[in-house]
Amino acid sequence: MPKTQLASYLLAALAVVTVLHFHLIPAVFAGLAVYALTAKLALRLPASWGALTQKVALAGIILFVIALVSGICLGLWSFLRGHHGMANLLDMTAETLDNLKRNLPEELTAALPDTVDELREQIVTMLREHGKNISSVGMSGVKTFAHLILGMVVGSLAVLHRFNLEDGFPLLAYHLHARLLNLADAFDKVVFAQVKISALNTVLTALYLAVVLPLLGVHLPMVTLLILLTFVAGLLPVVGNLISNFTIVLISLGVSPMVGVASLVFLVLIHKLEYFTNARIVGGEVKANVWELLTAMLVMEAIFGIAGLVAAPVVYAWLKSELRAYRLV
Secondary structure, eight states: OOHHHHHHHHHHHHHHHHHHHTTOHHHHHHHHHHHHHHHHHHTTSOTTSOHHHHHHHHHHHHHHHHHHHHHHHHHHHHHHHSTTTHHHHHHHHHHHHHHHHHHSOHHHHTTSOSSHHHHHHHHHHHHHHTHHHHHTTTOSTHHHHHHHHHHHHHHHHHHHHHTSOGGGSOHHHHHHHHHHHHHHHHHHHHHHHHHHHHHHHHHHHHHIIIIIHHHTTOOOTTHHHHHHHHHHHHTSTTHHHHHHHHHHHHHHHHHOHHHHHHHHHHHHHHHHHHHHHIIIIIHHHHTOOHHHHHHHHHHHHHHHTHHHHHHHHHHHHHHHHHHHHTTOO
């Protein structure tokens, strides 16, 4: 292996550790989203267009993609931090736990907080203790917003070089560009495949919450928020589905034990379907089994916390694509 190529791999590994250690995942993912979406759209431009027209069209695509990604980020921010989003859902969850403590057998409720205020205090303490980890996935305010903007700018500038002739790059830059192309391809496959999975899971959950239960005379509170939570949490492979499922079952139990059991059975079936779709969609895209992705997520979460958990599928797919290029896997 040439020294410059080896240096590109070492720099890539150092970049991964640096990004995870300094909680730059939001910036990197925003940049990769702009890069991947712009490249997808730009490759569809007619080859018959002149060079100037191509450049103007590419600039328009970049501005459109930045606006789209910014809108998605602001929407997620509003949902996670807004007074009518997760805050209300948290209040409802706390009240449900309070009701369950009064109605369930004592041996099942011994571990639950005595009051809603105590639960809220515990949650606030947890958020304060783990603020760094939470900020790593995009909840640290102005600093994270600035990182997102810079990440999108870097991604838009990087995509311009994708359409340059690689023969014109210096040797080390050529190999670093190759690492970037593989990373963008891994991000494209994993993230956009996960969006498809989350959308399918959300549609099925929405049918259950907004159609099936009302037809049976059962009306859960905050159905719209639960559906939004299902989609947002579903963007995190496997683990996100557990988060949304737990919330839905808990609120269902607050209505009645039978509704809770029905929701649990339905969501277990959906969870099994997600394993199948993960294996078919994500696994098929990156040539990886679900157990491989789970192992990568567990290892990186243990090392880097929540940031490692979020980044694990993309990093693992990137690593596997690099190893596959040398027929090592």
